[in-house]
Amino acid sequence: MQQALIEKYGEARLPRYTSYPTAPAFSPAVGAGTYGDWLGGIAPQTEASLYLHIPFCRSMCWYCGCHTTITQRDEPILDYIDMLRKEVGLVSGTVGDRLRIRHVHFGGGTPTIMQPEEFRDLIWLLRARFAFMEGAEIAVEIDPRTLTPDMAAALGEAGVTRASLGVQSFDPVVQKAINRIQSEAQTADAVARLRAGGIGGINFDLIYGLPHQTTASCIETAKTAIAMRPERFAVFGYAHIPSFKKHQRLIDERALPDAAMRAEQAEAIAATLIAAGYVRIGLDHYALPQDSLAVAARRGRLHRNFQGYTTDACTTLIGFGASSIGRTPDGYIQNEVPPGLYAQRIASGQLATVKGYRLTAEDRLRADIIERLMCDFRADVTAIAARHGFDAAALFEGNGRLAALQEDGAVDVHGGVVTVRQDHRFIIRAVAAAFDAYIETAARTHSKAA
Template structure:
């Protein structure tokens, strides 16, 4: 890893490119009427993905960048679930046909904060309004500290096929600094419960760049995770943006590793996982050789969406819940972020859409290029542009940032194909950003590129 490249590009604040355009481009110009029209015109028979946001936790993890609310009481959760059910029925009523479902994802917050009975009821409601099949995949994000045997059984009974467990770090010093105390035993017990319930896909989330984190503690955490044999691991860099997430102010900034240390942590985690037999997927995911993600990457079918790298190839994502984002061929629609405002909209009989974005043809070209770069570390600009009847010179000609990256040896451009050096995949977001037409127009703070 070249020190000069890291020094030049590592501190850049860039999007993670789980969508394009990114969320800062969303505006109130797209609202309930536009989203309602998009729903009404969804093609019959086309599979859709569903995302359900459960924005509640029992305690705040200080590193968290998600939209969540802390509650010790069950009443706010139960009230929210009532609203969520209303929204599911309301949205389904606007879709002319009972559409097949490819993937379902429960995110949070902590989706398993709800009771097992409530989870089963939600799944039953979705099956009532949408067409599930034996191939429908259902994934749930889980905090291992609160997963009961009863909930694990309910997840299995509901047909959940993948569970994503938050681990972050097993170092007790780091855990104290981020207000998340979680033992290896708790994590192992949750993993065993899920497998006993018939849930075959187990993901672990790890984070580097946390306060007081060291190379040694990263290796120890990765090694402990490997011993539990998860099928996949996602390894994210901590994004410290206290102006955006005020609870991050509880973290002592002087205890955070610098860019060089962050990169070394990412490197040793990757090396530890690869040495244990995991394949690296894209920028920050790892999977065992037989996993669908590996097969998708080898076949050039890997995708990237709001949940990260995925095999989900549905063109439509319908988002339910406060802050949830939906994606259609025409654009993006995001619900009200605050649970109270979200509930008010649904109670009034209106969709909860607060803002969104209508895609242009050029957006589609740039989105595909960025997705291929993030997934494959290369993109055939000429072929992608040809499919859209778009002139490649509009993207390659005069692209000074791309040319600079080429001069720095990070990539090469030949015959209309951009290829990123294997040694420089850690700055792939900087490459993707050269095709982002809106990046300089956003005042939003992003995470570090490395």
Template sequence: MHTDPLAKYRDERLPRYTSYPTAPHFSPQVSAPQYGAWLASLPDTASCGSLYLHIPFCRSMCWYCGCHTTITKHDQPILDYLTVMRWEIETVAALIGRPLPVSHIHFGGGTPTIMKPDELASFVGLLADRFALQPDAEIAVEIDPRTLTPTMMATLGRVGVTRASLGVQSFDPVVQRAINRVQTVEQTANAVNGLRAAGVAGINFDLIYGLPHQTIQSCTDTVAACIEMAPDRFAVFGYAHIPSFKKHQRMIAEGTLPEGDERFAQAEAIGAALQAAGYRRIGLDHYARASDPIVDAQRQRRLRRNFQGYTTDTAEALIGFGASAIGRLPQGYVQNAVALGDYAARVSAGELATTKGYVLTADDRFRADLIERVMCDFAVDVGSVARRHAVDPATIFRRLPRLATLQADGIVEQCDQEIRITPNARHLVRTVAAAFDAYLEAPTRTFSRAV
């Protein structure tokens, strides 16, 4: 039996709170016509928007993957998909009716660099034509270093990509074979050096703990190899094993997965190694160099959280393109059809691909604000947020019964109307955020573990 009062929370299955309400609460009640009306009603005063483009193709499947992606050895399915996504961009831009200022563009996947270099350049050109890209706009691309070519690196620099996010996960060859992702340190270093030489200044690495056969030593060895390449940021995720949802995860033998205390120890070891190397912890799972803008944003309590994780992006509208892409407008959330055929059929018919979404209520906006501040700051002034949303602060704590239990267990402390997560419980930030979630039912395997 655990003597640590915090240990009982580590195996809870909770949302990552990249949105509130979370995607399982989206419904078909929000349709394509409604999304079209939302786009058309974006106010002229809207300062900026963000664009997310989902490229759901890879050359091989990583067994741990939780993304919507399709494996293809051929280029034609990719070319067909890109044609459809161009039509979707044209449709959305026409509905907005003006060149919306854009401050952030994110190419996600799958493997966005599965495109040919000229195809990626064409997409950036189309976006620049249909939207008003700001001079200092961040353009980010997710990259698999194993398939990155010198020509693509040069193109990324030429079209103005400012940030590259490289999947690393683990450099342990035993772990790599177990997850079907063999990637050497040399391949990764070559990608980093080539990107920097091409002018892509921001480099992010993704790491995962809790993988099959992974140990504390293999985690810290991976960190040491990564630090030699001096990336600007790290995102450190816990592997979510949900084979009922992602069938390819059945290729991972559950008996090889570290559990409970071992997972927690791996996460702590990675965090300690990164902080010892000078990286600052940012929220739940990010680490950044002290000079990184995301560190200033956290210090000044203006850090934000969206579907790409922690960000400095303050745009009022996030517009998603591609199959399964999620967007957020002032009125609520929308999600495109997940199946490639369904997505293509809707767009080819001249329609938006929206199949579900969520209309935000006043209470949703209030709780989303509380949750975002907890996730970003490890603290929230409940009274201040309540007043911002015209809610009576005196009624709030009666509506949040779980906070008393968290306080009794030493996870949070309260000072007047501010809730702060105690330093030794920051890894349970999702547990605290869940206290503000009006929709959370008993934890299910559709969410990942709190740690």
């Protein structure tokens, strides 16, 4: 039965639902002028999050699905940071002192490609331009291979509270196949430096479904990583989309595991982490029981945004940098993707917004249902619809996707409550898609669900 569900639903191209509607629904109809109006309409004392995208790396990992540029020189990075600082000025000048910052996330690329003093200066600028709340979380994505002692110390001095380290796999055969050679010692040294700098939250990213990867090597990688005792793990399935990411063509497709093997690898990693005391959270996250993410999951307060599962409940997210996506209460916005075009817009004194989406009342309803499904594997559709002023019957009537999932025994629907069985959690994206009004046009652009 489970194998049949994997074959039917697990390999469908579906969104990861880090937003709703998802990015393919964004349109140039929402541009810089609209974003400026939305920023100006944010209510005083709004709690918000900041995201800063640093789209540079020293080398290309062939599995990568991010927007990044490879450079061995520092000049492009310095020029980009100048533009980032100017964008911070543009946005803060528009929104004034109305934002209270609860979360900050530096993503990439490799954010720690900056020099230590550049990172410190950027943090100080953010603190000067926005009101940081007491205990605000500051998270940074890190490549352990390039983290220097000085940078680790600077992160601690700047108040960073959480670091996400890319690990992916410790199998040398897999590492060679994805062009990312990273030893256990490099990773352990990075963890030690970060902890010495006072950073208490360490996250590891692992990937299954990589070329030449086996279930045994996935288990061995998980055990090696567990010995370093990070507070959280994110375990993602490799999304092979060479038509969108041309560098992925360097990966030997013949060496990629099939759907059944991917599912086996994912569950083997899950079992290994759970046996070591980690709590399974949502589709692909794991945390120690006392970690804030695990606490939020237990209390039904887990959320999902562009960084994945989170404790961040803010509905306002200000994105800075090329390709960054943000959200205001009115809708979503995305900046120019190529760093050069982004820089041109900012240098001319304009916001860099190139497209976006204005939310409707129905969008907010469906987003709420999808978030609860993705976080809790359960959604009281009737109650959620009532809160939004809608009749839930319209969400069930003629819902062929949901009916098929029921018929296959993947979900239960009773009294307007949709529940996904724990042993079928791997198809949660297919369940969420049953409430996605735009799925037929968007699915072609998304990664496979397994």
